[in-house]
Amino acid sequence: MSEIKHDQHRIAQMGEYPFARLAQLLKGISPNPDLQMIDAGAGEPRLSLPSFVQPTLAQHLSGFSKYPSTAGNDFLRESIANWLKRRFGLKHVDAQTQVLSANGTREALFAAAHALVNPNAKQPPFIMMPNPMYQIYLGAAITAGGEPYLQPCISDNGFSPDIDHITPDIWDNTALIYVCSPSNPTGWVADYAYYKKLLKLAEKHDFYVLADECYSEIYYQNKPIGLLEVAQGMGNTTYKRCLVMNSLSKRSALPGLRSGLIAGDADLIAQFAKFRxxxxxxxxxxxxHIAAAAWDDEAHVQEHLQIYRQSLDAFFDVYGGQVPAGSFFVWLPVENEEAFVREKYEHQAVKLLPGSYLGAAGKQGFNAGSGYVRAALVDGPEKAAELARRLKA
Ligand SMILES: Cc1ncc(COP(=O)(O)O)c(C=O)c1O
Structure with missing residues (x-):
């Protein structure tokens, strides 16, 4: 989205989705026929199917003749709770009251603003989010009747969404903040101090923190910390005001499964469950059942992680520059991102996403995605190296 038009119908304010804009940008251009296409535009993992998927599906086919529970059936919520405990060292996660299944986190991230933010407040409450951002946050904030508040993430501050220069009156009118760690598209990762500061602000000014941690299992060196882990470390053992989301799309390379998790504060979970x-x-x-098997297994996640790390090494060995701390995205500064994307598509048969399509220019100023392109390293190390060569060409 390039600019939010505050006076329009909510749906019109949302603008076209980035991939529709990309298709429009590349319309009529023929990619170089001498080269095999490298599609680094979408963040879709393309690794092999984990071995447990097929037998689990075969074993549970008869389940299609039953209605599933919207909250997630007990066995899945147990698997999710156990994974959260193992992964983040959490002492208490109650599968019944603190966990929900999501039909992919995209829908859950979107629905959360609708379920948790009161649009009838005297003044539309702020819904805060990084800029650039996963565009769902912005669409959710607008359609839920909130006022998007965009936190510019720029290279000077390591792409960290600024929480140090926001005035108390803004925080007081904030209902919800989306944090994306590891970040799509910048690769920034929240550390303990960042989450702690944010949770203190949330307590003081009474707003909710929604951490989108979909890329938590894809990192270069250090395992990203989780919001619930930090809450527990601060003595907030019921995760008050906190929600996290995570997804099997990235962790287990199963984007077609459409399965993720929602966890945190039991009051927010109850409200969200009612909405859902x-x-x-x-x-x-x-x-x-496949989702439960995926949360129960770490071997395939480790295998994938090695491939992502090798891909990052392969790319940056050729391209140079700093490897992002998390996610499989590279966020590259370029002069004119739309011209760059068109040019690389035509001459190098490479699909990229213009950074400005992932940002927005709101009341807080400029589109912080401008001047960048995003490439997803989702095809393994050989293609990552080839991609780097073509981008340098
Ligand atoms: C930051 C971020 N959050 C959430 C999602 C949604 O993933 P899914 O709906 O497949 O769980 C994506 C997908 O690309 C993403 O990049």
Whole structure:
């Protein structure tokens, strides 16, 4: 989205989705026929299917003849709770009251603003988010009747969404903040101090923190810390005001499964569960069984992680520059991102995403995605190296 037009109908304010804009940008251009296409535009993992998927599906096919629970059936919520405990060292996660299944986190990230933010407040509350951002946050904030507040993430501050220069009156009118760690598209990762500061602000000014941690299992060196882990470390053992989301799309390279998790504060989970009992984003039972098997298994995650690390090494060995701390995205500064994307598509048969399509120019100023392109390293190390060569060409 390039600019939010505050006086328009909510749907019109959302603008076209980035991939629709990309298709428009590349319309009529023929990619170089001498080269095999490298599609680094979408963040879609393209690794092999984990070995447990097929047998689990075969074993549970009859589940298609039953309605699944929208909240997630008990066995899946147990697997999720156990994974959260193992991964983040959490002492207490109650599968019944602190966990929900999501039909992919995209829908859950979008629905969360609708379920948790009161649009009837005297003044539309701020819904804060990084800029550039996963565009769902912005669409959610607008359609939920909030006022998007964009935190510019720029290279000078390591792409960290600024929380140090926001005035108390803004915080007082904030209902919800989206944090994306590791970040799509910049690769920034929140550390303990960042989450701690944010949680203190949330307590003082009474707003909710929603951490989108979908890329938590894809990192270069250090395992990213989680919001719930920090809350627990601060003595907030019920995760008050906190929600986290995570996804099997990235962790297990199963984007077609459409399965993720929602966890945190039992009051927020109850409110969200009520909302979802009407909107109904249930995951079919056989797919819930695959999801449970995926949360229970770490071997495939480790295998994937090695491939992502090798891909990052392969890319940066050729291209130079700093490897991002998390995610499989590279965020590259270029002069004119739309011209660059067109040029690389035509001459190098490479698909990239213009950074400005992932940002927005709101009341807080400029589109912080401008001047960048995003490339997803989702095809393994050889293609990552080839991609780097073509981008340098
Ligand atoms: C930052 C971020 N959050 C959430 C998602 C949604 O993933 P899914 O709906 O597949 O769980 C994506 C997908 O690209 C993403 O990049």
């Amino acid at each position: 009992s009407y909107s109904g984003p249930a995951t079919p039972l056989p797919l819930q």
